[in-house]
Amino acid sequence: MSGFSLSATSIDERALRRELFDPACGGYVCFEGWVRNHNEGQQVTRLEYEVYEPLALSEGARIMAEAQQRFGVQQLRCVHRTGALELGEIAVWVGVAAAHRDEAFRACRYLIDEIKHRLPIWKKEHYLSGDSGWVNCERCAAAPSDPHDHAADHGRGAAPALRRAAPGDRHS
Amino acid sequence: MSAPLYGLVLTGGRSKRMQRDKAALEYAGRSQLARAMTLLEPLVERCFVSTRADQKHDAQRAAYAQIVDQLDDIGPMAGLHAALHSHPQAAWLVLACDLPFLDAATLQQLIAARAPQRLASAFRSSHDGNPEPLCAIYEPASRTTIDAWIAADQRCPRKFLAQADVQLLTLNNARALDNVNTADEYQQASQRLGGEALTQPQTLTIQYFAILREQAGRSAETLQSRAPDARALYEELRTLRQLQLRPEQLRVAINDAFGDWSQPLKAGDRIAFLPPVAGG
Known part of the structure; x- marks a missing residue:
């Protein structure tokens, strides 16, 4: 289990946080990406994620392994949504637990940045105007x-x- | 009655100019050794690979019956010498391992024009008119002459044929014996032969995602293509499916792994062109 997964349904952030609990850890850092109601001057009403699943899972696992190796953190977990999302929903969830806060912050930042830039995931925004577009x-x-x-x-x-x-x- | 004809592919060369094992060089996906053996085997009673002692366990060579050199460092004469001694009753059709353009018709011409009463039968080079020693037939009677030639410290099989009683033929296919000695020559030969091989289209599956899926009007398709790599394939699809993105905006995935634009494609490959991503 790499700690990276995709979900077609709402992300249960409290369950994910519980998964990371580790008595050896003194710091826990979490990042949640939310569906925002605007982007580049347009009013967003909802969005869709399209995912190349086998490649997203293997590349996601690679990113998790990199973070663990670089920062020596104890526990990592990441879930990315697929399909249709409403405003305010969690699009991506990243959580890291480590002995100390510094490596937890750094690993969490590394994970979300790499996930945004490397995973074969595409986002289509639907706008109030009726238009839509692939970000x-x-x-x-x-x-x-x-x-x-x-x-x-x-x-x-x-x-x-x-x-x-x-x-x-x-x-x- | 003429002696039975055996075949011998010489692979003991040091490939000093090429700096790579010539037997393993591939043309249109097959090694030179495999190509030479495939040509020769149907035309002779038995067929062998000539190797140096230190090549005996090489996997490619071990796939065939071998005749190992008995003499070191005397060049191609060592292979011929070992063959004539291992089966003294046989005549030997000897082939070099660097003749990518050799065809069955040329070997058939040689066999048909063979003169068993002479020491050898060989082609005249279409470049300089000298005998070509490494696509030639050596009769059993040549053994004692060759032994004497080696004992006199002579090495060059071309000179041997030039002074021996030899049947000389003119090549019907003037380029059949063009050989390949350098990396540049290999590159050129490989392109010439690779081009022929790629006239066969292969079945490929294309996956489309996001904006490309919408432009193509489908999420996947299977088609026949002659494209040798992803770059050429994308150019085909751009026209076929009216795709609007330029290749420098995309990444390539082949069989669910990130790939390369110039990676050769195989039949059955699944290729995806990935638009700029936007996860998170």
Whole structure:
């Protein structure tokens, strides 16, 4: 069990938190990504996640293993939603427990950043106007002259500074 | 009556210029050794691979009957010498392992024009007119002459044929014996032969996600394609399915793992082109 999973139904954050409890840990850090009601000047009414499941699960497991190795944390857990979500729902949940707070904070930050940039998961937003759009993709077709715009979202091969400056970065 | 004809593929060369084992070089997905053995086996009574003692356990060579060199460091003469001594009653059709363009018709021409009463039968090089010693038939009677030649410290099989009683033939296919000695020559030969092999289309499955799924109007399809890699495949699909994203905006996944645009595709592969992601 890698600690990473996908869920087609609502995330039960209290159950996930209980899973992480470990008497050897003195610090617990959690990040919840919520469905927000606006993005880039548009009013968002709901959204959908589409996932390439086998690759998302293997890459998610790889990210969890990397965080454990880098930060030496005791317990890690991450769940990402799939399918249709309403405003206010939890889209992604990351929790880390460690002996001390510093590695827990750092591991949690690492996990959410890598998950956003590396997992083959796509988000379609539906707007109040009736329009909808695939986040980070619509401008790909509209602005063919700027190949750097979205290199950020492909993880490997992009410079770290670029990767953190991804457009549509909702939770930072 | 002529002696029975046996086949011998020489693989004991040091490949100094290529710096890679020539027997293992692949053309259109098959090693040179496998290609040479496949050509030769149906035309001779028995067929062997000629190896140096230190190559005996190499997996590729171990798949075939072997004749191991008895003499060291005398070049291709060592393979011929060992064969003539191991089966003295046989004539030997000897092939080098660096002839990727050799075809069955050329071997059939050689066998049909063989002159068993002479010491050997060989082609004239289409480049310089000298005898080609490494696609030639050596009769049992050549053994004593070759032993004497080696004892006199001579090494070159071409010179041997030039002074011996040899049946010389003109190649019907002038390029059949073009050989490959350097990495550049290999590259060129591989492209020439690889191009022929790829005329067969293969079955591939394409998976589409998110914006590409909507543009393609489907989440997957199975089709026949001659595309050698994901880059060429995407170019085909861009036209076929009116896909709007450029390849530099995408990543490639092959069989549920991140892949490479230039990774060769195999029949049955599942390929996905991944638009910019937006998890979290």
